[in-house]
Amino acid sequence: MYKKNKLFHFLLLLFPFFINAQVSTVAGDYKIIDIAYNENNDYTRNLILLHEMYNGSLIGMNNAVGTLTAYRGTSASYNRINIVEINSLSAYSSTSATLRSADNNGNWALKTCIYNGKRYLAVDVPYAAAYHDRGFKFAGWTTSTGENMKSVRYEVSGQPVNTNILSEIQNYVPDMNETHLVNNFLVMGNNVGIGTMNPDEKLTVKGKIHTQEVRVDMTGALVPDYVFENDYKLKTLPEVEEFIKENKHLPEIPSAKEIEKNGLMLAEMNMALLKKMEEMTLYMIEQNKKIENLEKKIETILTK
Known part of the structure; x- marks a missing residue:
């Protein structure tokens, strides 16, 4: 009996490592996905595989259009909130993607990687020592010819992990335009950066500015x-x-x-x-x- 109980508790400890994402289909390919966070713990860097992407051979419809959220916070733990709006598509012979995020700790980034022999478009989860203990959730239109909305860690305490199934992690440069046709575009915040993640003034531009005229107030x-x-x-x-x-x-x-x-x-x-x-x-x-x-x-x- 003791051996059976010991085995049962051992299996319980292992169980979270095999939990798959829970998917609720709303209509067609519009889904709400509770992404398993079994690949997470403190001091962990991880990717979320969005969908398979073109890698030299013609590919069917792969996309992720929606919102991905990551949370942490209880009465006894440090709070984190990281939200990213994803627009990505890979089909036939090309891939396009862009991100728009809101965070109180770190920034999301688009990546590509090889996972189990296939190339994927992924997002790099904003890093902090304390992991997102509430996990990740996605709501939107998404489909993939391979893995879809899967969390995979690639570093723990500064050491690479999962190198046997995950490799060639590289930056993906966003290649979609975002246009705002409005009367006034207002940014009510501290600093704005263009070409930099660390603006040190109200507007910080890393690069050249092309304009017809500049008016400087002499206050x-x-x-x-x-x-x-x-x-x-x-x-x-x-x-x-x-x-x-x-x-x-x-x-x-x-x-x-x-x-x-x-x-x-x-x-x-x-x-x-x-x-x-x-x-x-x-x-x-x-x-x-x-x-x-x-x-x-x-x-x-x-x-x-």
Whole structure:
């Protein structure tokens, strides 16, 4: 009897490792899937296989259009919520996919991988030491010629696992467009990043910006028209020359090293350059007066 009970408890411990996802079909291929999280525990990185994808041979309809959620949280455990809207399709000889997510910890990412000899489109679950103890759930239209909405771990405590069935995990670059035809597109948040996952300002762009015009509000910035006031103390040209010889840049203009380190503040730099232009204009006016005086003296000498 003791041996039977011991065997029973042993089988109970093993049982979760063989649980398959529970699927409720709503209509056609629209499903609600409770994805088994048996492949999860703390310090685990895992993929969710969305569907098989084209890998050189023509393939039937494979898609995932819907919402995938991952939760953690109890009265005694740290809370996590990671939600991703998936739009993906692989059929015939091509694959297209994109993601849109909302998270309080980490970011989802599209991946491709080889699982049991087939290539799959997958999502990399946002990582944290504490795993999603509420598991994963998908609601949407999905079908696959292979595995469909299956969680597979690939690393535990920094060590690779499941390498005998899972390999070639690579990034997939999203290749679908998202268009918003609206009157105003408002983002009420802290920072927005384009081409970066770590924006450090209201808008951070990693790359080039192409636009027809840029308008900069000068709130708090002092436009240097005070240069033209009678009491403005303009440096002499010898003083400017001495400063340039010593510092290798103009007075009140940051050096190349400072710009390389801190970046270039557009409004501040434009005002600094405007000030130099205004000062230069004063120098030119002063020089022109001297030239006119010299011309008059030369003319006086020549007419004698």
